[in-house]
Amino acid sequence: MxxxxxxxxxxxxxxxxxxxxxxxxxxxxxxNVAADDHHLDVTYWILNKARQRSVAAHSADIQAPELGGHRQLVQGAAHFSEMCTGCHVPPGGQMSEAAEGMYPQPPNLAESGAEMPARQIFWTLEHGIKASGMPAWGKSDSPEALWAVTALIKAFPNMSGDQYQTLVKEAKAKGIGEGEHSHGGHGDAHEPNSRHSESTDHNEGHHA
Ligand code: HEC
CATH class of the missing domain: 1.20.5 (Single alpha-helices involved in coiled-coils or other helix-helix interfaces)
Structure with a gap:
């Protein structure tokens, strides 16, 4: 005793x-909370591992629809060029000054596209990452739009800067992706030729 x-x-x-x-x-x-005073290696390792394990666990039940149709990539490029390039470098592009000073630094998504399963990318877009600067887009953007961006990121490892620019131009020329964020999306979900709208339909159930 x-x-x-x-x-x-x-x-x-x-x-x-x-x-x-x-x-x-x-x-x-x-x-020291300064962004230019970096974590100790061990702290960085712990935060990084915790993020990877958390994203993997939280996204485990998400079923990715069929990804990579041309129109979907165009839609993804429309969103990406508007919402993401302030922080993430696009194919063939330059990192923004803001991104250079951020810590953690927004990663090059061509690498994430090669390494992360689509469901993990989608989950990250929908929910964001705490205390890092990565926003949650699930409130402003539809699942359809977020899958389109996911498809684009999965295609980044094999995409040249010119190919990316061509997709962005096609989106602008056809008005694809316009007015889809901030009010729930679905701007063009009813177009008959959108092959992916079938594939996103069965997936909507997951988010209902
Ligand atoms: C304000 C800056 C900012 C914006 C805007 C932003 N991100 Fe991020 N993003 C980050 C940061 C910082 C991280 C790294 C978080 C970490 O390591 O903890 C990140 C991480 C990610 C990751 C995880 C990558 C990996 O390898 O783990 C993905 C995927 C991602 N962002 C996609 C996007 C997409 C797509 C958009 C646009 C819809 C976007 N981000 C907009 C800052 C941003």
Whole structure:
């Protein structure tokens, strides 16, 4: 019984000391929140691993529709060029000045497109990533629009800058993707030739 008391007292006291040290660091302002003061390697590893595991677990039940039809890529390019290039470098493009100063830095999505399953990309677009600058787009954009952007990112590893620009121009010329964000999307969901609208239909159920 005596030993148990000693153990418990030690645990409580060390807990208090750790808590007080933590509070001391927080209240003294000693921790540097500057974006140009980077995390220790071990902290970075923990945050990175936690993000990857979290995205994988939370997206596990999402069923990706068929991706990569031409019209869908055009729609994805319309959204990407409007919503994403302020932070993520487009194929053949330059990183923005804002992105260069961000920490964590917005990754090159050609690499993510090669590495991440479509459902994980989609989940990241819908929900964003806490305390990183990556916004959640699920409130302003329809699942159809987010799958179109997902399809584009999956196609990035094999896409040249010229091919990307051609898609953006085609979107502008045809008005594809216009007025789709901020009010729930579906701007052109009823066009008869949109092959992907069939494939997104069965997927809407997941988000209903
Ligand atoms: C304001 C800046 C900002 C904007 C705008 C933004 N992102 Fe991000 N994004 C980030 C940052 C920063 C990260 C890295 C988060 C981290 O590492 O914790 C990120 C991460 C991601 C990831 C995860 C990549 C990976 O390899 O883990 C994807 C996918 C992504 N963004 C796609 C998009 C798309 C598509 C858009 C446009 C619809 C977009 N982002 C708009 C800042 C932004």
């Amino acid at each position: 005596k030993t148990l008391n000693v153990v418990l007292t030690t645990l409580v006291v060390s807990g208090l000391v750790a808590g007080a040290t933590g509070a001391g660091i927080i209240y003294s302002g000693a921790y």
